[in-house]
Amino acid sequence: VQLQASGGGLVQAGDSLRLSCAASGRSFSSYGIGWFRQAPGKEREFVAAIRWGGGNTNYADSVKGRFAISRDNAKNTVYLQMNSLKPEDTADYYCAARKWGETIATMAGYEYWGQGTQVTVSS
Secondary structure, three states: OEEEEEOOEEEEOOOOEEEEEEEEOOOOOOEEEEEEEEOOOOOOEEEEEEEOOOOOEEEOOOOOOOEEEEEEHHHOEEEEEEOOOOHHHOEEEEEEEEEOOOOOOOOOOOOEEOOOEEEEEEO
């Protein structure tokens, strides 16, 4: 199983970025794909998740209304559209996969992790 995150970069406050997470190696129909981020010196935190099979979504309060998670079944790819970026969004962003459940918004149970993609938002 492989999760390949991409799309990070250096942007200014107020700009947008779209991250991609390409998944391969198994069927993810009963899984959820989550995005997490980790800023320097801070713990990794949940950002958003989507249920591959049903499209249910879950967002951290800090990104609601600014970020949108979506999936493209044909491409086996999950996207994180990030709008109105703020300097506090600066972090390494990771995608991960686990079976969908009530604790999807925590790190518990995530079986597969991709490498990080760096997002830097300047003020």
